Amino acid sequence: MLPSSMMLQRLKELNRKHPNRGKGGEPLAPALSGALSRALCFLHKASKTRLSRNSRPRILCFMVSPDQPAEYVSVMNAIFSAQRSNVSIDACYMGKESSSFLQQAAHLTGGTYMKPELQSALLQYLNMAFAADTATRGFLTENAGQAVNFKASCFCHRKPIDLGFVCSVCLAVFCQNVKECQICGTHFMPLLTKTQKRDEGATAAQGSALPSK
Amino acid sequence: MNLTDFLQSLEASHLARLYDHQWTVQAVFRSLPPVAKQYALRLLFVDPAEHVPAVVFDSWIKPEHRSKHDSAKANLTKLQVLIYSERSGSPGYRLHPKFQALLKLAVCGGGTIHATVPADVVPHIPSRSALNAHAEGQWEAMLLYLVGTRGSPPDIQTGLEVEPLPFDELFRGAGLVVSNRSSARSHISDSGFQFLLLDTSSQVWVAISEYISQAEKTMGVNMSEVVSFLLELAFRPMTHPGHMRDLNHGQSRVAAHMTQLGIMMMFKAGTSIMYCPTPLARCLCNSSTAGVGGSQQQGFIVVETNYKLYGYVTSAIQLAILELFTRRECRLPNLFVGSINRDSIANALSCGITAEQIISYLQAHSHPKINHRVPIVPEVVADQIRLWEADMLRVKTLPSVLYDEFPSRYVFTEATSYAQQKGVYLWDDGKSKLIAKLEGDQEMRTRIKELRGR
Numbered sequence: 212m213l214p215s216s217m218m219l220q221r222l223k224e225l226n227r228k229h230p231n232r233g234k235g236g237e238p239l240a241p242a243l244s245g246a247l248s249r250a251l252c253f254l255h256k257a258s259k260t261r262l263s264r265n266s267r268p269r270i271l272c273f274m275v276s277p278d279q280p281a282e283y284v285s286v287m288n289a290i291f292s293a294q295r296s297n298v299s300i301d302a303c304y305m306g307k308e309s310s311s312f313l314q315q316a317a318h319l320t321g322g323t324y325m326k327p328e329l330q331s332a333l334l335q336y337l338n339m340a341f342a343a344d345t346a347t348r349g350f351l352t353e354n355a356g357q358a359v360n361f362k363a364s365c366f367c368h369r370k371p372i373d374l375g376f377v378c379s380v381c382l383a384v385f386c387q388n389v390k391e392c393q394i395c396g397t398h399f400m401p402l403l404t405k406t407q408k409r410d411e412g413a414t415a416a417q418g419s420a421l422p423s424k
Numbered sequence: 425m426n427l428t429d430f431l432q433s434l435e436a437s438h439l440a441r442l443y444d445h446q447w448t449v450q451a452v453f454r455s456l457p458p459v460a461k462q463y464a465l466r467l468l469f470v471d472p473a474e475h476v477p478a479v480v481f482d483s484w485i486k487p488e489h490r491s492k493h494d495s496a497k498a499n500l501t502k503l504q505v506l507i508y509s510e511r512s513g514s515p516g517y518r519l520h521p522k523f524q525a526l527l528k529l530a531v532c533g534g535g536t537i538h539a540t541v542p543a544d545v546v547p548h549i550p551s552r553s554a555l556n557a558h559a560e561g562q563w564e565a566m567l568l569y570l571v572g573t574r575g576s577p578p579d580i581q582t583g584l585e586v587e588p589l590p591f592d593e594l595f596r597g598a599g600l601v602v603s604n605r606s607s608a609r610s611h612i613s614d615s616g617f618q619f620l621l622l623d624t625s626s627q628v629w630v631a632i633s634e635y636i637s638q639a640e641k642t643m644g645v646n647m648s649e650v651v652s653f654l655l656e657l658a659f660r661p662m663t664h665p666g667h668m669r670d671l672n673h674g675q676s677r678v679a680a681h682m683t684q685l686g687i688m689m690m691f692k693a694g695t696s697i698m699y700c701p702t703p704l705a706r707c708l709c710n711s712s713t714a715g716v717g718g719s720q721q722q723g724f725i726v727v728e729t730n731y732k733l734y735g736y737v738t739s740a741i742q743l744a745i746l747e748l749f750t751r752r753e754c755r756l757p758n759l760f761v762g763s764i765n766r767d768s769i770a771n772a773l774s775c776g777i778t779a780e781q782i783i784s785y786l787q788a789h790s791h792p793k794i795n796h797r798v799p800i801v802p803e804v805v806a807d808q809i810r811l812w813e814a815d816m817l818r819v820k821t822l823p824s825v826l827y828d829e830f831p832s833r834y835v836f837t838e839a840t841s842y843a844q845q846k847g848v849y850l851w852d853d854g855k856s857k858l859i860a861k862l863e864g865d866q867e868m869r870t871r872i873k874e875l876r877g878r
Contacts, residue, residue, distance in 0.1 A: 217532065335466075338465050338466055338468065344458065347462060352483060
């Protein structure tokens with residue numbers, strides 16, 4: 212059998228062995244954040260042993276389904292904790308579009324994001340992009356750099372936004388103007404119009420519209 | 425010394441034969457430097473009938489790291505892993521076909537030693553500690569025999585009828601001993617002392633590479649077969665013993681010798697004789713020197729800033745090594761207290777050991793309690809050892825000739841300038857004495873005769 216198809220079959224087998232289904236058997240949304248957190252836990256445990264003292268761990272993440280905006284906060288938290296513990300996240304996305312979550316994960320942790328064009332040559336893609344350790348990657352040419360989509364999701368409705376409102380205290384992102392931050396509870400002053408501004412002078416404008424990008 | 429050094433020392437015709445065996449292929453792949461390893465992986469699944477165009481191959485590295493690329497390419501070419509080929513006019517690269525086929529097999533999970541162990545054998549398999557004890561015991565016995573504190577080489581404990589390993593020849597071949605005309609036994613040489621300070625994995629490779637080259641000459645065994653057998657041993661899990669009856673004549677001889685060296689252990693399971701590797705065998709395929717031996721080599725040395733050295737040792741060989749460069753102050757059942765002083769270091773230097781080797785030995789065997797110290801060996805001690813070495817090298821001796829009683833001032837000055845011209849001049853007292861190097865003696869004599877004749 213061709214190695215690439217063998218790999219795909221193994222991945223499918225893995226998927227069958229650990230089905231991601233609810234109690235009634237209905238398919239659940241992919242749990243990217245859960246997967247990342249679990250991998251980080253394993254790595255943390257492994258880092259305590261003597262053997263892995265000098266190793267630089269990496270996570271390779273395969274994903275087929277599209278991003279779940281609902282997971283945005285937990286995925287970002289997983290990414291940041293990976294960043295803190297010096298773990299690189301490599302991402303291989305095999306869905307139709309491109310995954311903004313995985314792009315950001317790879318970008319922020321110094322990993323590699325890749326979307327194979329030809330799935331039948333998957334093995335060669337994996338060999339080319341992910342086999343090298345982080346130090347060796349510094350010497351090798353990377354595959355054509357793709358623009359990273361830094362789109363954030365709002366904290367209130369979990370939908371991806373281009374422009375939004377940011378809490379000046381906890382940096383939470385909202386898609387609409389709110390009176391009170393839902394995350395940290397800060398009360399925002401109402402937006403001032405131009406005339407009011409002139410009247411009251413340059414007061415710090417909490418809750419003012421700031422592009423999130 | 426490690427596998428890479430060994431491979432580098434082989435001739436091209438030998439190398440090509442190595443890739444007939446999958447364990448050699450795997451071990452060679454593991455021993456490659458990182459960039460070369462990536463190249464091998466990238467070329468692995470290229471159709472053997474095709475090749476990767478040279479342009480593509482050369483574009484794999486960032487332009488600023490060109491030197492890495494060139495060294496990786498040279499390395500792979502030297503090992504004959506990478507082959508330059510030209511197809512329909514375009515240059516390209518591909519992997520050695522046999523290397524590629526066997527590595528592919530390994531990567532796809534084929535050809536592992538996973539034969540299930542028969543249930544009646546399982547209770548006979550030696551425990552890890554037994555294997556460790558065997559490996560340490562045999563290796564130490566060999567080192568003690570090398571140092572001369574032990575009269576006989578390590579025993580052969582196999583019950584097989586094989587002539588034991590000729591240790592004396594092995595040592596002599598590796599240059600670890602020099603024959604002494606006055607006594608029947610040969611003495612440990614300078615490189616022998618240096619050998620003692622090496623880490624175990626390098627020691628194993630020094631011994632094994634000499635063994636391999638001798639095995640081909642004296643025992644008539646095929647070298648690639650020996651190498652592949654040894655590397656298979658290195659990859660074999662300790663819980664998966666092999667049958668002695670599966671080995672051919674040449675292999676069973678090698679097996680007996682390896683048992684003697686402590687690289688493998690034989691045991692009886694019912695009526696059949698089985699073998700399994702010891703932790704020492706792991707050193708054979710491990711390219712990195714750090715942390716090799718694992719549990720087997722626990723650090724035991726504490727060096728303090730007051731030039732005191734505490735060694736938690738029980739084995740005679742470690743004690744002997746420590747006494748090479750320290751003065752014994754006190755010896756307790758599990759502790760050796762010594763001091764590092766000028767005389768003790770000078771003693772070691774006169775044996776041919778260098779300061780760097782002493783310091784790296786102290787670092788490599790530091791006690792786990794002081795492992796976090798930076799640097800592990802106090803700077804003042806390390807620097808002093810280096811200074812003492814520099815001190816020893818201050819005076820250099822050269823064979824030379826003293827010319828005296830020149831008939832006239834003129835002859836003396838002419839002879840001096842002639843010596844300077846020829847580059848053999850060493851010293852003169854400005855009046856009548858001149859010292860020149862021995863190699864220029866003939867020329868100097870004729871020149872002085874000429875001057876006198878005038």
